[in-house]
Amino acid sequence: MNAPPANAALVDALLSLKTAEEVEAFLADLCTPAELRAFAERWQVARLLDAGGKSYREIAAEAHASPTTVVRVARYLKDMPQQGYRIALDRLKTKA
Template identity: 50%
Template structure:
């Protein structure tokens, strides 16, 4: 391994590391080492908002009032959940639902 500033390489390496933990406790330990408490909170809030948008009929305003997450963040999560081609939220929500159903 050699030092790099290449974002694609760095991102690929991060993705590989995130695939290593095989249970929530291990992932929590990695996230605690990798992220600041504020960064973990931000990621957790975005994930929570994505699931609320997918599983409920709550308005953006209702989600904001219930969670304290900014409406700007809620709109961004909704856009990535429903419109952007990456489909990361969608694929993960669907995979978790399939795993829980099986």
């Protein structure tokens, strides 16, 4: 994947961080509280979708997300070539 230079620099910055505390501090500086909540919401939706057993409505209610967000995350999990959600979900499963 060829990211624009600004995106590549951000990726490099994220990869330079070594601890959860460093990542939290960087994200707190980089993002607004609303942006962080949106990221956390999408990640919770991805985890709930991956776990299965719940309807999109149930996932939306549990994650305090809109149905549109649930559908969008589901589409990215299933159809998009990047598979970023899938990579993180699978790595966290093997870590547990």
